[in-house]
Every structure is written in structure tokens, then in C-alpha cells.
Amino acid sequence: MSQTMNVSQELLTVYAPASMGNVGVGFDLLGAALAPIDGSLLGDRVMISKAKSGINFSQIGQWAHKLPSQGKDNIVYQCAEFFLQKLQREDGVTICLEKNLPVGSGLGSSASSVVAALYALNEHFDQPFDEQALLGLMGEFEGKISDSVHYDNVAPCYLGGMQLMLNARDKACAAIPSFDNWYWVVAYPGISLSTAKMRELLPAQYDKSVAIDFGRYLSAFVHASYQQDASLAIEMLKDVLAEPYRAAAIPGYTEARDALAELGMLTTGISGSGPTLFSVTDDLALAEQAKDWLMKHYISQPGGFAHVCKLDQLGTRCV
Template identity: 30%
Template sequence: MNEIKLFAPGTIANLSCGFDILGLCLDNVGDEMIIRKSNQKGIRITKIVGADLPFETEKNVAGVAALAMLETIETGFGFEIEIYKNIKAGSGIGSSAASSAGAVFGINELLGRPFTNKELVQFAMQGEKLASGSAHADNVAPALLGGFTLVRSYEPLDIIKIKSPDEMFATVIHPQIELRTSDARSILKQNISLKSAIVQWGNVGGLIAGLYTNDYELIGRSLHDEIVEPLRSILIPAFDLVKKSAIENGALGVGISGSGPSIFALSKGKETAEKVAKVMCEVYDGINLPYEIHVSKINDEGIKVLNSN
């Protein structure tokens, strides 16, 4: 195999109560990438469509992730990467994670899979570090593994994949403003109260239990963020109204997707998810704010190979 074309999916991170540790993989939102072997050693970004991103390897998240991987394995050739961006930077649905995860996944395939998808997470995290200043895994893990993922530990890295309940759908609305992850992280408090921590721990445990037992009501009760959402929601136009409207129309829960400004809702069934999408759109239509809307089943596969040769 000398060339591979793949779909690098968008992701929703944090899932309200799981800051930096929980994420899920979307099914119909993502980038495409083409990666091919090259006689010239190293990593080169040769084409970027759909976004104004740096071609310099050390300044591009895909390049940085790929370099981190190649530092651990000897090859007699290099790689060229083409990136076709469909996820806007700063959207809150894992734009940098898609590029980072896609790069290491594709190279791993061309090398004959020397690493498991779970092992690839550590390399993809380096792309996230470039993008946000923090090597977090809550987006790259679901992109590589699919489904829901829990980062139990960062040192050492310990990630658990959780299969999505069959009827789970995500609705994501992206108001057309950019909110940089690094800026959204800068407003967070470094210390929290024990009372808030106890509430958050309970919700994380409840959400994981609900996913394993397909208990949609428990999932809904657990999608509550005591710590981050109160600070970040003020950066997102009409957040409270979008959340209220979605829940009143059947959403299990609503929260900030990643660092925002996208807002996600989880629902049982596609019909409810589409109804939730409609009322979310109505809120932003009412204040004349442009947006993109997505309704997606949870992607239990992760990155998908489109073709190879």
C-alpha cells in the first residue's frame, strides 16, 4: 500500500461532566485526508483545502502528530499529507483532533499497522498540544477508537472505549463565531470546591453507568456540568435559551461541545434529535446569527478508510 484516503471524523469532547476525559465520535461530520509514501524522508504537508492552515510541518497539527510517531519507528521513506477540511477551526467539534488522528492513523496503515489505534492516541495528542497548549485526549481518542471514550488516566495513558447505545443520536449546532480552545481554557479556575467536585464525580459515574446499561434517563440526569459550563457558557450567544429549548423538546441533555462555541444535545432516536435541531435553529434564526447544524448517529468505528492502493 502506497496511498490511503480516509475520513477523519468530528468529535464531541467533555460531554458536560467529563472535562478532558470524555468524548464521542460523530458519524457524518469530518475531514478527508490523503496520505502517501514519499521517497523524501520526513513529513510534508502538500495540500490543504477548506482552511487557511500552515503548510510548515512543525506548525501544522497533522505534521506534529506524524513527527511524534516517526520519532519512535524507523522508516526508509517519508510521507506526504493532503488535508481537505470540512470541520472549521475553533468550532468545538474536534477540528485539530481530526487532522492529528487522521495523520497518525493513515501513516500507521501504510506502515502495516505497527501500532494499535489506542497506541496512536499518544502521538495524536501532540497535535492537540500544538493547537491548545494542552496534550489532551478527549477528542483524538474517540476519533481513533470510535464510540464513547473515557480517559481514566493520563499518566500512564489509560483509555476505555464504551460502545454507544443503539438509539443514541447527537445534535450539534455551531454558531458562526470562532472560540479558540486556548482562550476558552484560559478562563477556567485552577481550583474548585469539594462540593462541586463531589457533584461532578457523581455525574461522571452516572453517565458511564448509563452508557453501559443503555439507561437513557440516567444518561440524561448525568449530563450536567458543575464546573466548566458556568464559566464558558457566557462566551456562547443565547446558550441558556438553546439549552432550555432543546431539553423541552426531548433532548436527554445539552452542553458545550469541547471548548465551544458549538452546543451539543444527546437524544434517544433520530426523530427526537431532528426535532431538537429544529428548535436550536429557531433560537439562532431569532437573533440573526448564522450557524451550521448537524444531526449524527454515534460512530462506533472511528476513522474510516475510503480507499487505498
């Protein structure tokens, strides 16, 4: 890269929203960004400015105490090292992570930090990487920390809306239409679950019939999204790959799913690998009722929360 690019002198703040990986029907292939309808920010923020030398890192926020105490062990510090290496530069930066998402929640916590950090660094250095190149860096770095590249949190967190993973040569993902009248109620019970351990619950092989069902449900859901056929989309929003094996490992999930169905919610699923769940309705009053039920019966630990959300169409942005 050019060594003469300008570097911003001012403090820049970037917000990256929470995301649902899988969205039930699309294991590792579908993701959506979340925006609480009350206007609160459900996601991490990163503040960046120029420094004389080195990477000056700090962390604040509700969940900062759950992160490594040594800055060099934090993924945002590592993002800065990674980005500067890509630019082959030794500029100094001051970077602060405001950790607002719980770790191991199923809400794309690590993706939010990574996307916010790399977006902020790219803005700070006057956008040396275009959208697709920056997305590639986000996926590459996320792969370093999770041992495999999955874009289903990174892509919607960065680009917003609902994203279908393509993994094509020149395009990692593509936005698909969503249903503007759907409310996504999400509830985090306050416990953390290891993504790696939740993956270990899945079988090494699936029956051919399950593979066919997975392809049918996902393709039909995408078709229904483009046709804006809400009833078909809801009917197809089924998880045959992960939920049957993970549901019992999430305390209270099956009871909550059954209770939400009795309330009249259209469908309920696991956000990412859990323990956060999502439940869908097109009725705002019912969404608020479901949220209240979840606050009383699903939240089990301090720090747990529930929100009525729409999809965040903006994705990561300067705030």
C-alpha cells in the same frame, strides 16, 4: 524500528470523525465520536502516498483557508515529521489534508487532523505501532500543540463510540456502552472560540461540594450506561465544572438551551469548549425539529451547520 519494512506505493485515504470532548458530565474524562445520520462525513480526511524525498504537503477542503499558509506550520506536516522521527527514517511522503472541520469549533478539529494523519502514516508504513502505542503517539503529539495531554477528543476520534479516559499505566482509555436510540443534535454557529481562552474562564479552584457533585454525576452516568438506564443517564448528564462559567461566553447558548428544553429535548450541553452545542433526544422527529430551530436561531455566521447524529462506532478508518 526495522529498516526493511515495506512502504505502500498506492494512495491511501483516511477519515477521522468529529468528536465531543467532555460530553457535559465528564470534563477532560469523557469523549464521543459523531456520525451524521444522513451519511455525510463530519471529520477530516488525509491522503498519503510515497514520495521520492521529503514531506510534500498540501491542504484542501472547506476550512483550509483558516489554516497556516506555510505547510511546515500545519499540524499534519508536523505529524509526518514527528512520525518519521519516531521511526528514525527519512522516507519521502506526499500527504494532503482535506480540512472539513472548522477550527475552534468544539468538535475536536485538531484531534481529527492529528488522528487522521498518524493513522494514515501508520498504515502507509505497514503498522509499526499497535493500537495502544499509536494512541499514545496521538496523545503525545496533541499534547505538544495544546501544552497538555487530553485524550477526550483523540481517543473517541481514533477508536469510535464513547470513551472514558483512564490514564492508566498500560491503557489510556476504555469504551463504555452508549444508548443506541439516542440522537445527538449538534450545532456549530459559525464562530470560533479559543480553547485556551475558554479554559481561562474556569476557576483555579472549586468548592469541595462541586468536586463531589462532579464525581457523583460522572460515576452515576457511567453506571447508568452499563445498566442501560437511559432516564438515570439523562438525569446525571450535568456539567458542574465548565458550563456555569462558559455559557455566557457563547453567544446565544443559554437561549438555545432553554428553547430546546421547551421543545422537549432531554438535555443540552456544550461540546468541548464550544461554541458547538449538543442536545439529546430519543425521538427522531423531535431531533429534526431541534435541528431546524438551531439552523434558524443559533447559526449566526456563514459556514455554520447543524446535524442529527448518532455516535460513530467505527472511529478512524480507511475510506
